[in-house]
Amino acid sequence: MDKIIQKRFKESAEVKSRFLKENLSKLLEVIKLISHTFEAGNKVFFFGNGGSAADAQHFAAEFVNRYIMDRPPLPAIALTTDTSVLTSISNDIAFNEIFSRQIKALGKEGDVAVGISTSGTSPNVTKAFEIAQEMGMKTVALTGNDGGTVAKIVDIALVVSSSSTPRIQETHILIGHLLCEMVEQQLFFKVAR
Numbered sequence: 001m002d003k004i005i006q007k008r009f010k011e012s013a014e015v016k017s018r019f020l021k022e023n024l025s026k027l028l029e030v031i032k033l034i035s036h037t038f039e040a041g042n043k044v045f046f047f048g049n050g051g052s053a054a055d056a057q058h059f060a061a062e063f064v065n066r067y068i069m070d071r072p073p074l075p076a077i078a079l080t081t082d083t084s085v086l087t088s089i090s091n092d093i094a095f096n097e098i099f100s101r102q103i104k105a106l107g108k109e110g111d112v113a114v115g116i117s118t119s120g121t122s123p124n125v126t127k128a129f130e131i132a133q134e135m136g137m138k139t140v141a142l143t144g145n146d147g148g149t150v151a152k153i154v155d156i157a158l159v160v161s162s163s164s165t166p167r168i169q170e171t172h173i174l175i176g177h178l179l180c181e182m183v184e185q186q187l188f189f190k191v192a193r
Contacts, residue, residue, distance in 0.1 A: 008166075011164065011167055012167055012170050012171075015160060015161075015162045015164070015167040015168070015170070015171055016170070016171050016174055018161060018162075019158075019160050019161070019171050019175075022159070022161060023158055023159070026156055026157070026158055027158060027175065027178065029156055030140050030156055030158065030179065031178075031179060031182040031183060031186065032186075033112060033138055033140070033156070034112060034179060034183050035182075035183050035186040035187055037110065037111065037112045037138070038074050038075070038183065038187060039187065040110060041075075042075070042108070042110040042111045042112070043075040043076065043077060043106075043107070043111045043112075044060075044063065044074075044075070044076045044077070044111065044112045044114060045076075045077050045078075045079055045102075045103060045106070045107060045111065045112070045113050045114065045132075046059050046060050046076065046077070046078050046079065046080075046114045046115075046116070047078070047079040047080055047099040047102075047113075047114075047115055047116070047125065047128060048080065048115060048116030048117055048122070048125060048142075049117070049122055049124065049125070051118075051165075051169050052116035052117060052118060052142075052169070052172070053078075053080035054080075055116050055142075055169070055172055055173060055176060056078045056079070056080045056114075056116055057078040057080055057081055058173075058176065059076065059078075059114070059176040059179070059180065060076040060077055060078035061078075062076075062176070062177075062180040063075075063076035063180060063183070064076055066184075067177070067180035067181055067184055068180075068181055068184060069184050069188060071184060071187070071188040072188075074183075074187075077106065079098075079099045079102045079103070079128075085098075085101075085102060086098050089101050089102075095124060096123045096124045096127050097124070097127065098124050099115070099124050099125065099127070099128035100124070100127045100128045100130070100131040103128050103131050103132050103135070103137070104131055104135070107132060107135055107137055108135065108136075108137075109135060109136030109137065110136070110137070111132075111137045111138075112137060112138045112139070112140060113128060113129060113132035113137050113138070113139050113140070114139075114140045114141075114142065115128055115129055115139070115140070115141050115142070115150060115154075116141075116142045116143075116172060117141065117142075117143050117144075117148065117150055118143065118144045118145075118165050118168045118169060118172075119143070119144065119145060119148055120141070120143035120144065120145060120146070120147045120148020120149060120150045120151055120159075121148040121149050121150070122150070125141075125150055126149050126150055126153065129141070129150060129153055129154055130153065133153070133155075138155050138156075139153070139154040139155045139156075140154060140155065140156045140157075140158070141154040141156070141157045141158065141159075142158050142160075142172045142175055142176075143157060143158070143159050143160070143168075144159065144160045144161075144162055144163070144165070144168030144171075145159075145161070145162070145163055145168075146159070146161070147159040158175060160172065
């Protein structure tokens, strides 16, 4: 068992290191985008399925409440949390519309849509990106493998080049934490001094 544990830690570290080498400039671009979005009084929407839905809620909570420093709340919304909205859209229209309908209802030009999909092929994430772009929103994907469909259609794709869903998700959590920390630094460090 200890060999498997050591192997998994090593794999996780390698995937994260590779992601950083391949995506540092894009990660910095997303940090600036989200910082400017909040500075302009706009919102950031997070969404995904399964474990990625949990990540979406996690990231939105860090922005609305706080990550490391005490500071004003930031307008981030997880589109994965309202069971009445999710089930009514799924039942009355289609599961593929659960995020895009909410984007239409709540989003506006200048907002940012951040979709999380380890495969990069989730139809409801793809549809949400299409609608967000039609509305003039910026789009960011956290994905894995080769990026899938979503990497081809978004403004910025943060692709974790791994085929292991657990390693991709572990890297997505690190990315989300870095986004929260760096956006706090960008927006509030001057005030916190």
